[in-house]
Amino acid sequence: MNLMSGVEQEAAVNQAIEPSIKMRGEKVSVFYGDKQALFDVDLDIPECQVMALIGPSGCGKSTFLRCLNRMNDTIDICRVSGNIQLDNEDIYAPHVDVVELRARVGMVFQKPNPFPKSIFENVAYGPRIHGLTKDRTDLEEVVTTSLQRAGLFEEVKDRLDEPGTGLSGGQQQRLCIARAIAVSPEVILMDEPCSALDPIATAIVEELIAELRENYTIVIVTHSMQQAARVSQKTAMFHLGNLVEVDETDTMFTNPKSQKTQDYITGRYG
Amino acid sequence: MTDISQPDAFRLTKELARERRQAQINKRFAAETRFKYLGLGAVALAVAFLGLLLSTVVFQGLPAFAYHYVKMPIAFGGIKAGTDPKTVDYDTLYKDAVKEVLPFASGRKDRRVARGLFSAGSVILLQRQANETPELLGTEGDVYIPVSDFTDLYLKELVAKNDVSRPSVSLTISKADSGYILTAPAGTFGRAISDVRQAIGDRAEAQFRELSSLRKNLAEQARIAGSSSAEAVVQKAKEATEALSSQVERKQAGYDALIARQTASEINEKMDAILPSLLVHAAGGTFKATMLSSGKVEAVALVPPSAEGFTGAGVAAGDWTLRTIKVAESNRKFSDKEVAMIEKLRSEDRIERRWNSIFFGYGASREPEMAGVWGAVVGSFFTMLVTLAIAFPLGVSSAIYLEEFAPKNRITQLIEVNINNLAAVPSIVFGLLGLAVFLNWFSMPRSAPLVGGAVLALMTLPTIIIASRAALKAVPPSIREAALGVGASRIQAVFHHVLPLAMPGILTGTIIGMAQALGETAPLLMIGMVAFIVDVPGSFTDPATVLPVQIFMWADFPEPLFQQKTAAAILILLGFLVIMNAIAVLLRKRFERRW
Numbered sequence: 001m002n003l004m005s006g007v008e009q010e011a012a013v014n015q016a017i018e019p020s021i022k023m024r025g026e027k028v029s030v031f032y033g034d035k036q037a038l039f040d041v042d043l044d045i046p047e048c049q050v051m052a053l054i055g056p057s058g059c060g061k062s063t064f065l066r067c068l069n070r071m072n073d074t075i076d077i078c079r080v081s082g083n084i085q086l087d088n089e090d091i092y093a094p095h096v097d098v099v100e101l102r103a104r105v106g107m108v109f110q111k112p113n114p115f116p117k118s119i120f121e122n123v124a125y126g127p128r129i130h131g132l133t134k135d136r137t138d139l140e141e142v143v144t145t146s147l148q149r150a151g152l153f154e155e156v157k158d159r160l161d162e163p164g165t166g167l168s169g170g171q172q173q174r175l176c177i178a179r180a181i182a183v184s185p186e187v188i189l190m191d192e193p194c195s196a197l198d199p200i201a202t203a204i205v206e207e208l209i210a211e212l213r214e215n216y217t218i219v220i221v222t223h224s225m226q227q228a229a230r231v232s233q234k235t236a237m238f239h240l241g242n243l244v245e246v247d248e249t250d251t252m253f254t255n256p257k258s259q260k261t262q263d264y265i266t267g268r269y270g
Numbered sequence: 271m272t273d274i275s276q277p278d279a280f281r282l283t284k285e286l287a288r289e290r291r292q293a294q295i296n297k298r299f300a301a302e303t304r305f306k307y308l309g310l311g312a313v314a315l316a317v318a319f320l321g322l323l324l325s326t327v328v329f330q331g332l333p334a335f336a337y338h339y340v341k342m343p344i345a346f347g348g349i350k351a352g353t354d355p356k357t358v359d360y361d362t363l364y365k366d367a368v369k370e371v372l373p374f375a376s377g378r379k380d381r382r383v384a385r386g387l388f389s390a391g392s393v394i395l396l397q398r399q400a401n402e403t404p405e406l407l408g409t410e411g412d413v414y415i416p417v418s419d420f421t422d423l424y425l426k427e428l429v430a431k432n433d434v435s436r437p438s439v440s441l442t443i444s445k446a447d448s449g450y451i452l453t454a455p456a457g458t459f460g461r462a463i464s465d466v467r468q469a470i471g472d473r474a475e476a477q478f479r480e481l482s483s484l485r486k487n488l489a490e491q492a493r494i495a496g497s498s499s500a501e502a503v504v505q506k507a508k509e510a511t512e513a514l515s516s517q518v519e520r521k522q523a524g525y526d527a528l529i530a531r532q533t534a535s536e537i538n539e540k541m542d543a544i545l546p547s548l549l550v551h552a553a554g555g556t557f558k559a560t561m562l563s564s565g566k567v568e569a570v571a572l573v574p575p576s577a578e579g580f581t582g583a584g585v586a587a588g589d590w591t592l593r594t595i596k597v598a599e600s601n602r603k604f605s606d607k608e609v610a611m612i613e614k615l616r617s618e619d620r621i622e623r624r625w626n627s628i629f630f631g632y633g634a635s636r637e638p639e640m641a642g643v644w645g646a647v648v649g650s651f652f653t654m655l656v657t658l659a660i661a662f663p664l665g666v667s668s669a670i671y672l673e674e675f676a677p678k679n680r681i682t683q684l685i686e687v688n689i690n691n692l693a694a695v696p697s698i699v700f701g702l703l704g705l706a707v708f709l710n711w712f713s714m715p716r717s718a719p720l721v722g723g724a725v726l727a728l729m730t731l732p733t734i735i736i737a738s739r740a741a742l743k744a745v746p747p748s749i750r751e752a753a754l755g756v757g758a759s760r761i762q763a764v765f766h767h768v769l770p771l772a773m774p775g776i777l778t779g780t781i782i783g784m785a786q787a788l789g790e791t792a793p794l795l796m797i798g799m800v801a802f803i804v805d806v807p808g809s810f811t812d813p814a815t816v817l818p819v820q821i822f823m824w825a826d827f828p829e830p831l832f833q834q835k836t837a838a839a840i841l842i843l844l845g846f847l848v849i850m851n852a853i854a855v856l857l858r859k860r861f862e863r864r865w
Binding site: 130179 | 757
């Protein structure tokens with residue numbers, strides 16, 4: 001309950017200063033072969049806020065998330081129509097370099113997937129391939145800051161050259177977050193980042209998300225209503241490939257407009 | 271109550287269930303135990319076969335690693351230093367040296383025997399040595415010449431077992447009309463006598479077996495003669511009976527004579543070529559017994575005694591040796607004369623067992639002692655280099671393209687199926703392909719490692735592609751996603767993350783493919799790498815042969831030394847395979863340490 005009150009306070013603050021729109025999806029439809037997975041979704045993602053995407057399994061929320069940095073391109077049979085904009089620019093336009101897009105829109109996956117390399121290399125890889133740092137000291141600085149922001153630095157500062165795969169699940173996920181923020185993205189997409197973690201690690205990651213919100217726009221897919229309520233300012237509800245409802249999180253959780261949302265968040269459905 | 275009266279009704283009571291469960295458990299237990307022992311048995315059988323194979327090859331091949339050389343006083347010192355090595359008459363030099371070490375071999379026949387002790391390639395070897403080091407001309411000193419193949423076998427005690435003893439009695443040598451008479455206290459030659467008697471006994475036994483089969487025939491014919499009513503048949507049988515009975519009589523007489531010889535109390539045995547040999551080394555000469563009795567031997571000199579040794583006085587105990595060779599002279603490839611000559615050289619410290627540098631340094635030859643494996647090793651090396659240079663980059667690139675970048679459609683599916691089928695194509699077909707395409711169409715040189723390597727590369731490609739694809743597929747997709755998620759391009763993701771992780775598997779596949787190629791014979795036969803090539807190849811286009819083909823060719827030759835060299839070459843091939851696998855393991859370890 002007191003968590004809710006915290007969210008309410010934040011929401012109040014956010015309402016005071018209307019945030020600008022960072023990303024915008026217009027009539028986004030996604031097809032896997034002949035099967036349509038997403039139907040004409042219109043969704044605005046506000047800057048420097050956490051937007052939660054909720055809905056039962058297979059409702060298309062992960063598909064939509066993966067459209068935002070064109071990760072769906074890697075699936076041969078996947079086809080996207082509609083219009084998705086980042087800072088008012090169409091990210092599916094032919095001249096857009098997908099590598100640059102993904103540098104601006106980072107991603108954290110459901111299962112922690114650090115590279116089987118050292119902790120340092122994990123974080124340094126992104127800055128290196130994008131040429132963000134000119135020399136070793138810069139790189140070390142970036143790695144240190146990223147790890148610090150991800151709240152991992154204190155735990156691993158003595159073993160930066162040890163393999164990232166040797167960390168615990170929660171640490172690995174924070175390492176992945178550090179890796180994502182090391183390339184200074186503008187948006188971070190998180191696909192159920194806590195589903196493979198225990199409650200304590202989840203709490204740490206959630207805290208981290210709350211901190212990251214100050215600098216990054218975050219879109220998070222979650223199956224946990226409580227998590228959505230705790231970390232997000234806005235929530236979008238998906239069902240069977242349709243966007244059912246999108247609203248301020250506290251409004252959504254206290255007074256949903258749609259009966260489906262009502263059923264889903266109270267646990268009567270899904 | 272009604273249950274009991276109805277025998278058909280089945281009721282699974284708790285007790286019955288427990289009982290049946292227990293029975294089932296016992297059955298399962300027995301089955302599992304059976305399976306365990308079957309598995310153990312299979313493993314034991316496999317290990318036993320492997321051990322048998324390895325031990326056979328090792329025991330056969332190891333003797334070929336060393337060879338016997340004779341120190342020859344080649345008169346290079348008599349030639350003026352700085353002479354052109356091409357103008358020297360090596361044949362005469364060599365003949366003179368043989369004359370010098372075996373001066374008693376003066377007759378035409380003896381000289382031929384003497385020269386047969388040493389390698390037929392001796393003159394060529396001398397020539398080659400002088401060409402390589404012209405400083406040799408004009409300097410005194412011995413030159414090491416390899417012995418002939420049978421001499422080497424004899425020296426390795428693979429021809430016949432020699433029984434050498436040094437009796438602790440003195441020996442008197444006196445000259446007789448047709449040779450020498452050696453006398454020693456009675457019983458000195460007891461060992462030789464017992465060997466001779468055993469040989470006679472063996473022959474008597476063989477005679478006896480023939481005799482009994484003859485007798486059986488005889489009895490059969492007699493039965494026919496007695497029972498048949500047809501005149502002609504009886505007549506024929508009678509004739510046969512007569513012929514057989516005279517044969518039986520002859521055999522019987524021979525058998526009796528042998529038995530008499532074997533059991534005679536007074537020994538006076540004439541030593542013919544089918545009896546064991548008794549050689550006596552004394553007074554600087556070697557005597558071969560022709561008539562043997564307990565304390566006296568009539569003998570001929572195979573190596574004449576030296577003037578200072580043969581004084582007429584007795585030879586003191588310990589200064590003479592007795593050599594018996596159980597295998598009769600007619601049954602072995604190394605005559606008593608040759609034994610005597612080589613033992614003479616050995617007593618003069620002219621024979622040395624050395625590392626077989628010919629085997630490891632030379633190419634093929636028809637002379638077993640001159641045949642070396644080096645040409646084949648170098649040929650294999652060049653061929654493998656070509657194979658690796660073609661198959662590895664091509665195979666790994668194809669695998670990466672097919673696995674990571676190729677669109678999944680009909681065409682790529684067709685390619686996939688064909689690659690998998692290619693792995694099952696008999697290797698000789700690749701040889702035919704090489705013959706048709708590389709030799710006939712591209713007009714590339716015959717028997718060259720370049721072509722052999724190309725053919726083997728074609729053969730190895732599917733293995734490498736399949737193994738590499740499996741290795742790439744085994745890398746979790748989350749790694750690709752992670753890389754793409756940070757903003758790596760697909761090529762970066764593959765080359766920075768997926769490929770290094772797949773490398774151990776790819777290397778294993780490559781090594782397996784290369785090992786397969788290293789042991790391959792059939793396709794190389796088609797492109798002429800089975801030819802008899804004497805020179806060690808110096809480049810990728812020189813005519814060459816490879817190890818397995820060399821083994822295949824040597825295995826065809828009847829000479830025992832070639833059999834040894836075959837086994838030795840197999841050992842070398844196995845050695846290379848072990849080294850390759852060790853490299854693979856090391857590489858994998860190194861790659862694995864990176865993460």
